[in-house]
Amino acid sequence: MPTQAYIEQENKEIAKQYKELLRISYQLLSDEDKKLIRQAFDVAVDAHKDQRRKSGEAYVLHPIAVAKIVASEIGLDATSIAAALLHDVVEDTPYTLDDIERLFGETVARIVDGLTKIAHLKKEMNISQQAENFRKMLLTLHDDVRVIIIKIADRYHNLLTLDSMPEHKQVKIASETLYIYAPLAHRIGLYNIKTELEDLSLKYTEPEVYSDIQSKIEDTKEDQKQYIEDFSNIIRDSLDKENLNYTIKGRMKSIYSIRRKMISQNVSFDEIYDKFAIRIIYQSDRRNEKFLAWKIYSIVTDHFTPNPVRLRDWISSPKSTGYEALHITVMGPKGRWVEVQIRSERMHEIAEKGYAAHFKYKHGDQKEQGIEIWLNRLQEALESSNGSAVDFVEEFKLNLYAKEIFVFTPKGELKSLPKGATPMDFAFNIHTEVGMHTRGAKVNGKLVPLNTPLKSGDQVEIITSENAKPNQNWLDYATTARARAKIRSTLREEKKEVAEEGREILRRKLKSLKITLNEEVINKMVVYFKLNTSLDLFFRVGNGVIDNHKIREFAASYNNAFLNFFKNRMRKKPIPEAIDREEITSTYDMLVFGKEEEKLSYSLANCCNPIPGDDVFGFVTVNDGIKVHKKDCPNAISLQSNYAYRIIGAKWIDSTQEEFTAELRMSGIDNIGLINDITDIISDEMHVNMRNINFNTDGGTFSGRIKVVVKNKEILKKLMANLKQINGIDKVVRV
Numbered sequence: 001m002p003t004q005a006y007i008e009q010e011n012k013e014i015a016k017q018y019k020e021l022l023r024i025s026y027q028l029l030s031d032e033d034k035k036l037i038r039q040a041f042d043v044a045v046d047a048h049k050d051q052r053r054k055s056g057e058a059y060v061l062h063p064i065a066v067a068k069i070v071a072s073e074i075g076l077d078a079t080s081i082a083a084a085l086l087h088d089v090v091e092d093t094p095y096t097l098d099d100i101e102r103l104f105g106e107t108v109a110r111i112v113d114g115l116t117k118i119a120h121l122k123k124e125m126n127i128s129q130q131a132e133n134f135r136k137m138l139l140t141l142h143d144d145v146r147v148i149i150i151k152i153a154d155r156y157h158n159l160l161t162l163d164s165m166p167e168h169k170q171v172k173i174a175s176e177t178l179y180i181y182a183p184l185a186h187r188i189g190l191y192n193i194k195t196e197l198e199d200l201s202l203k204y205t206e207p208e209v210y211s212d213i214q215s216k217i218e219d220t221k222e223d224q225k226q227y228i229e230d231f232s233n234i235i236r237d238s239l240d241k242e243n244l245n246y247t248i249k250g251r252m253k254s255i256y257s258i259r260r261k262m263i264s265q266n267v268s269f270d271e272i273y274d275k276f277a278i279r280i281i282y283q284s285d286r287r288n289e290k291f292l293a294w295k296i297y298s299i300v301t302d303h304f305t306p307n308p309v310r311l312r313d314w315i316s317s318p319k320s321t322g323y324e325a326l327h328i329t330v331m332g333p334k335g336r337w338v339e340v341q342i343r344s345e346r347m348h349e350i351a352e353k354g355y356a357a358h359f360k361y362k363h364g365d366q367k368e369q370g371i372e373i374w375l376n377r378l379q380e381a382l383e384s385s386n387g388s389a390v391d392f393v394e395e396f397k398l399n400l401y402a403k404e405i406f407v408f409t410p411k412g413e414l415k416s417l418p419k420g421a422t423p424m425d426f427a428f429n430i431h432t433e434v435g436m437h438t439r440g441a442k443v444n445g446k447l448v449p450l451n452t453p454l455k456s457g458d459q460v461e462i463i464t465s466e467n468a469k470p471n472q473n474w475l476d477y478a479t480t481a482r483a484r485a486k487i488r489s490t491l492r493e494e495k496k497e498v499a500e501e502g503r504e505i506l507r508r509k510l511k512s513l514k515i516t517l518n519e520e521v522i523n524k525m526v527v528y529f530k531l532n533t534s535l536d537l538f539f540r541v542g543n544g545v546i547d548n549h550k551i552r553e554f555a556a557s558y559n560n561a562f563l564n565f566f567k568n569r570m571r572k573k574p575i576p577e578a579i580d581r582e583e584i585t586s587t588y589d590m591l592v593f594g595k596e597e598e599k600l601s602y603s604l605a606n607c608c609n610p611i612p613g614d615d616v617f618g619f620v621t622v623n624d625g626i627k628v629h630k631k632d633c634p635n636a637i638s639l640q641s642n643y644a645y646r647i648i649g650a651k652w653i654d655s656t657q658e659e660f661t662a663e664l665r666m667s668g669i670d671n672i673g674l675i676n677d678i679t680d681i682i683s684d685e686m687h688v689n690m691r692n693i694n695f696n697t698d699g700g701t702f703s704g705r706i707k708v709v710v711k712n713k714e715i716l717k718k719l720m721a722n723l724k725q726i727n728g729i730d731k732v733v734r735v
Contacts, residue, residue, distance in 0.1 A: 010057070010058050013058075013061070014045065014058060014060060014061065014064070017061060017064045017065070017068070018041055018064060020068065021037075021064060021067055021068050021071060021081070022034070022037070024068060024071055024072040029078060030078075032078075033077075033078035034078075036078050036079070036082050036104065037078055037081050037082055037085070039082075039103065039104070040081070040082035040083075040085040040086050040104065040108075041064075041085055043085075043086060043089065043095070043103065044060055044063050044064075044085045044086055044089060045060050047089045047092075047093035047094075047095050048060040048063070048088070048089075048092070048093065051092065051093075053161070053164070054164040054165060055161060055163075055164035056164075059088075059092075062088070062157060062161075063084060063085050063086070063087060063088060064085065065157045065160075066084045066085075066087060066150065066153045066154050066157050067081050067084040067085045069084075069153040069156055069157060069193075070084040070149070070150060070153050073153075073190075073192060073193060073353065074149060074153065074190060074193070074353055075353045076146065076149065079107055079108055079111070079146075080111070080146050080149070080150060082104060082108050083108050083111035083112055083115070083146065083150060084150050084153065084154075086100060086104070086108065086112050087112060087115045087150055087154060088115075089112065090112055090113070090116045091115075091116050097109055097112065097113055097116070100112050111146050111147055111150065114147030115147055115150060115151060115154075145188075148184060148188065149188060149190070151181075152181055152184060152185050152188070152190065152193060152197075153193070155177060155181045155197070156193055156196060156197060156200075158173065159173070159174070159177060159196075159197065159200040159201065160200065162174070162200070162204060168647075168649070170204040171204055171205060171640055172640060172641070172644040173204075174200070174201035174202075174203070174204035174205045175201070175205055175636070175637050175640035175641040175644075176640075176641040176644075177197050177200075177201045178197075178198065178201045178202075178205065178637050178641070179637055179638060179641035179642070180641070181197055182194050182197040182198050182201065185197055186321070187321060188321070189321035189322050189323060189350065189351075190353070191323075191351055191352065192352050192353070195254040195256070195257075198254060198256035198257070199254050199255045199256050201256075202255060202256045202259060205631075205636075205637065205640075206259075206631070206632060209259060209632075210255060210259075212269075213255045213258055213259060213269060214255055216269050217252055217255070217258075217275075220275070221252075224250060224252065224275075224276055225250070227250075227332070227333065227334075227336075228248070228249075228250035228276075228278060230333045231248075231278055231332055231333060231338065232248045232278075234303050234304075234333070235248075235299060235300055235303050236248075238299045238302065238303065239280075239296070239299055242295060242299070244282055244292070244295075244296070245282060245283035246280055246281060246282040246283070246296075247280075247281050248278060248279070248280055248281075249278070249279045249281065250276055250277070250278055250279075251276060251277050251278075251279060252275060252276045253274070253275050253276060253277070258272060258275060266665075266731065266733055273336060273337050274329070274337055274338070274339050276338075277338070277339040277340070277341055278338055278339070278340050278341070279340075279341045279342075279343065279348075280296055280300075280340065280341070280342050280343075281343055281344070281345060281348045282296060282342075282343075282344055282345070283344070283345055284344045284345075284346075286346070289315070289344045289346070289347070290315050290316070292344070293315055293326045293342050293343075293344070294326070296326075296342050297326055297328060297342060300328065300330060300340055300342075301328070301330065304330035304331055304332055304338075305330060305331045306328050306329065306330050306331075307328075307329040307330065307331070307337065310327075310328065310329035310339075311327070311328055311329075312325075312326070312327035312328075313326055314326070314327070315347075317406050317414065317416075319404055319416075320404060320416050322350055323347075323350065323351055324343070324347040324350065324351075325341050325342060325343045325347055325351065326341070326342040326343075327339060327340070327341050327342075328340050328342070404416050404417070404418065404419065405417055405418070405419050405421065405454060405455060405456040406456050406457070407426060407454050407455075407456065407457070407458045407459070407460050408457075408458070408459040408460070409430070409459075409460070409461075410459065410460075410461045412459075415429055415430075417429060417454065417480070418479065418480060420453055420479050421453070421454050421479055421480055422450060422451050422452060422453060422454060422477055422478060422479060423438075423441030423443065423448065423450050423452060423454065423460055423462065423477075424438060424441075424450045424451070424474060424477040424478045424483055425454075425478055425479055425480040425482075425483045426441070426454065426460045426462065427441070427462045427483075428478070428480070428482055428483035428486055429480070429482070429483075430462065432486055434462055434464060435483060435486060435487075436468075436469065436470065436486070436490065437464040437465055437466060437468045437469070438450065438462055438463070438464060438468060439463050439464055439465040439468040440462075440463040441460060441461065441462050441463060442460070442461040442463065443458050443459070443460055443461075444458055444459055445459075449477075450474075450477040451476060451477040469490070470486075470487045470490045470491060471491075472491065474487045475487055475488070495535070495539050496535070498538075498539050498542035498543055499535050499538035499539040499542055500538070500542075501542045502537075502538035502539055502540070502541035502542025502543070503517075503538040503541075503542075505541050505542065506537075506538065506541045506551070509548065509551050510551070510555065513551070513552065513555040515555055515558060515559075521558070522534050522537065524554075524558060525537055525554055528554050528557065529546060529550075529554075591616070591618075591628060591650050591651070591652055592650070592651060593618050593626070593648050593649065593650050594648050594649055600618075600626055601625055601626065602618060602625065602626040602627070602628050602650075603624065603625065603626070603627055603628070604627070604628050604660075605619075605627045605628060605629045605630075605633065605635075607629070607633055607634060607635055608629055608630040608632075608633035608634065608635075609660075609661065609662065609663070610628055610629065610630045610633075611660040611662055611710065611712065611713055611716065612652045612660065612711070612712040612713060613652060613712045613713025613714060613716075614630045614631075614652075614713055615630065615631040615632070616628050616629060616630055616631060616650050616651070616652070617629060617631060617636075617640075617647055617648070617649060617650050618647070618648040618649070618650040619639055619643065619646060619647060619648075620646040620647075620648065621646075626648070628650060652712075660709070660710060660711070660712075661691060661707055661708070661709055662707070662708055662709075662710055662716050662734060663705060663706070663707050663708075663734070663735040664705065664706050664707075664708065664719075664720065664723070664732055664733070664734055664735070665703070665704070665705050665731075665732075665733050665734075665735050666678075666703070666704055666705075666706070666723065666729055666731060666732045666733075667701065667702065667703040667704075667729075667730055667731050668701065668702060668728045668729040668730035668731065669700060669701060669702070669728045669730070670697045670700055670701060670702040670728070671727060671728040674702065674726070674728055674729075675693075675695060677726045677727075678706070678723065678726065678729075679693075681719075681722050681723060681726065682706070682708060682719065682723075685722065686715070686718070686719055686722065688708050688709065688710060688715070688719055689708065689709040690706060690707065690708055690709075691707040691708070691709060692705070692706065692707040693705075693706050693707075694706075702728075705735070716734065720732045720733075720734070
């Protein structure tokens with residue numbers, strides 16, 4: 001029980017945080033605003049007075065901290081600040097939604113209601129329910145986009161205070177953040193918060209990697225500062241001569257983005273050349289913004305040679321998140337590539353704070369219209385709400401992360417699409433009816449397949465026909481959530497029509513065989529034909545896949561219970577044979593699972609091929625028992641986020657008996673006798689067996705893959721280190 005002195009100290013801290021909230025508030029608050037925030041603060045203090053967080057501090061400090069993020073880092077209005085202060089009140093305390101509406105009005109109540117709905121979606125029963133939770137959360141965008149923004153701020157503060165949570169909860173929350181909240185923050189244009197969410201999540205999902213990169217960034221900080229100073233000095237005189245009002249800042253790339261580059265480019269920290277960007281932020285009125293940006297571009301490229309393929313003009317064509325800037329990559333001092341970002345103060349504020357800042361510069365109808373356009377864009381990704389929730393979340397996430405391309409209609413209108421989009425996606429982007437009747441497409445005047453990836457600058461013309469309609473192949477042609485959702489929806493409707501005919505056909509056929517079509521018979525037929533649902537059964541009868549002969553076979557087995565029993569036995573027996581015999585299923589002494597360190601049957605996941613010594617976790621599958629994945633497996637984040645209840649801890653305890661296959665990829669300069677040197681080290685020096693070897697040479701360089709059989713990770717590491725010593729080998733990485 002806290003002492004009186006402690007409580008007094010805590011009350012002082014609460015009052016101090018409240019004053020800080022008012023001080024940092026983004027806009028000049030009116031008296032009415034201050035009154036609203038004060039009232040929300042008083043209700044939050046009263047509602048949470050008996051609650052404490054896991055860390056032991058007064059619970060009310062959490063909603064105050066979330067309100068501060070909403071005010072200072074996102075810059076929302078007094079209504080949002082009040083809703084942030086009250087976001088946990090209805091969920092955790094005796095206050096009801098009616099109380100909130102009576103005290104604060106309909107808008108605040110609606111936002112708090114949206115946040116409460118999300119808070120209720122915490123129980124993880126299975127993957128589809130978890131995905132359904134995400135979908136429901138995203139559908140609150142219908143009510144008020146501020147719901148999602150405050151939820152992101154709430155998640156951000158939870159990550160800042162995650163140290164007080166147990167480790168399995170930390171990994172779960174961090175993985176979920178990387179899976180859905182960081183992409184959402186990116187889509188809403190909250191770049192600063194997105195970066196923080198990613199970095200903080202990495203701190204808990206891969207703590208060693210995080211610490212290693214963080215310490216290396218700290219070590220290079222002085223060099224970076226000096227480099228920015230050297231760069232600035234070269235262009236400062238030219239900028240001053242033009243009477244420009246500007247500041248030059250340097251920004252280190254985030255730990256998470258550096259980590260992502262290290263993985264995608266297969267390089268070490270030292271090999272990443274663009275670890276930081278230089279920003280030139282200038283003052284300008286709206287009329288001259290574009291002109292001044294290109295003036296600064298001209299000055300920078302007078303002094304430094306630009307990389308012609310690395311120019312990004314997001315002033316002429318802003319990103320769909322509202323981001324505007326001119327990005328160029330130039331050869332800076334000491335022969336290093338540097339990314340230079342040129343932005344006005346308005347553009348900078350939008351980049352830092354997202355859409356809230358964007359609409360600060362609009363007024364009246366224009367402001368409302370701007371928000372509508374943006375909400376409609378987000379709504380497109382939600383239109384697949386009739387399909388599988390899991391597919392929905394996966395596709396929504398893909399669309400959030402996608403980079404943009406800009407293509408033209410035949411009349412010259414500019415359209416924004418995700419990178420990788422096809423003419424099929426373009427057709428549905430124009431209008432659903434155009435998409436539904438697509439027969440072909442021309443890109444830059446030439447007829448192309450419907451699955452051709454479009455490039456920025458393409459002019460696309462869709463050829464339509466009244467007779468054209470979606471078929472299953474169209475799902476292979478489309479990449480955007482909107483197009484896929486519409487295609488799936490149409491295919492489902494067609495399937496239902498065929499299934500209705502199929503049901504009637506089946507009823508008549510069974511009647512002639514003296515069997516009545518009822519629920520029991522339908523269920524037995526679904527099992528007999530190894531299907532999932534009655535709809536699948538009726539559909540297959542309707543399109544003739546299940547024909548008269550097959551229906552008679554079922555009737556014979558149904559009328560003969562003894563025969564039916566044996567048939568079921570025979571059908572069930574082969575299932576274990578489906579398990580890949582190459583997978584290790586008998587090594588009970590190798591891995592132990594859970595806190596009790598139980599020895600259980602398991603198999604190794606093909607997606608990441610773990611070997612003894614790797615950091616791993618167990619994943620309980622539906623049909624294949626426990627699969628073991630590496631903690632840095634490409635699928636780990638998705639599994640830990642969506643199926644947290646099916647994850648079990650795992651660790652290696654003995655690796656002396658079994659041998660494991662690992663694949664190495666290497667590249668470098670081709671030398672005579674190189675393969676001989678490689679095989680000597682692997683077979684003769686280290687006595688490691690090779691399963692497979694494959695080398696290609698091209699223009700004096702080589703690349704190759706080798707499968708080796710090792711007992712554990714230490715032997716593999718030593719082998720890789722020895723291979724790197726060979727003259728000509730540049731890189732050796734484990735696939």
